[in-house]
Amino acid sequence: MTLPQIDGDELLRHVPMHRAIEAIEQALLAGLDPEADLPRTVLDIDAGQLLLMPSTTSSYTGVKIAGVVPGNPARGLPRIVASYLLLGGATLSPVALVDGAALTLLRTPAVSAVAVKHLAIPEAKRLVVFGAGPQAWAHVEAIRAVRPLASVGVVARRPEQAVTMVERCRAADLDAEAVSPDAVSQADIVACCTTSRTPLFPSSLVAPHTTVVAIGAHEATAREVDTGMVSRATVVVEARTAAMREAGDLLIPLGDGQIGADVVAGNLAELVNGSVETEPSRPRLFKSVGMPWQDLVVAVAAVG
Structure with a gap:
């Protein structure tokens, strides 16, 4: 057979x-x-x-x-x-x-989109994406499927990668431009799709209504968002078990004693089933490490 x-x-x-x-x-x-x-x-x-x-x-x-x-x-x-x-x-x-x-490449942004569907403000139109690789583009597609995106800001290490990503977004009828990390201050949704091992932007710039998705790191010593982002936000993870093994975004500040394990408001199942409460005064953070x-x-x- x-x-x-x-x-x-x-x-x-x-x-x-x-x-x-x-x-x-x-x-x-x-x-x-x-x-x-x-x-x-x-x-x-x-x-x-x-x-x-x-x-x-x-x-x-x-x-x-x-x-x-x-x-x-x-x-x-x-x-x-x-x-x-x-x-x-x-x-x-x-x-x-x-x-x-x-x-x-398909399931990772699909998981992010499920989180965004339940966390982001309904009228979210402005996405800032860190990264210009396949996952970054797939996240544009996935988030667009659950929110009425109108514009995309692209933050990339290499200018030529940013140009390519911007052109791809424009070809998909989205306004797009290369931006600096501080553009998160104008974002409704931020998607972190990088191999960075250190925070990508100062969390103090993130507005209270913004939803941040961080998917790039799955090691205890690597993170894309800083401690301030974790402590300020309503934090949702795929599973507490996985996050406490692999999510450096949480484990680094936990190890420093700057947050407690109770920082996690819920997992993805709890979010989808309506048992995670968000607050207008706090941004939302979905931290993903990828699960089988x-x-x-x-x-x-x-x-x-």
Whole structure:
């Protein structure tokens, strides 16, 4: 029996962005508990990192094998390479092999969009995105699916990357321009999609109505937002268990004694089910590290 292989193009045909957002949200509404997900295994190897991400339900089991290779961009290759094996839940017989990089590129912004849908002000129109790579663009697409975006400010390390990202946004009928980090002061939504290990902007600039999404860091020693952002905001994470293992944005100020573990107002399931309260006087922060259940939900939607 030949194992079906789902490449990136086929994945998007089966699960366009709006469908991925819906699948994630519906799974959480149906009772999926992010706290019960299996932990990610991270192995440091010569090339970078090898990540093993398994997840299981009564119907399906799946595992993503991902490599984070810092030297790949200089070779003209993606920084993240991955494969996803979907198995039947009862028999563990192979069901499909999915392009893991494409799956990550789809499910990560879909998860962010679910958070934005429940955190951001309904009239949010101004997005500032840090980063100009594939995840940055995917976040523009995903956030646009849940809020009426009209303009995008792009913050990128390299001017040529910013130009390319701005042109892509304009081609999608969005006003766009390259901006400096202090443009967060004018943002309704901020998306941090970088490999930075240190905060990207002073949190004091962020307005009380703004929602910040930080997805770039999944290590205890790396962060994209500063301590002030965490202490000021209503903080939502995918799962407390995962955040307290991997989210440097939280773990660094926790280790310094500047915040307590009770800084987390809720996880994504609690947010979607309406048990997280926000306050008009406080910005909102969604901190994501990426979890195996998200891959499984979207992979299942691709074969369903």
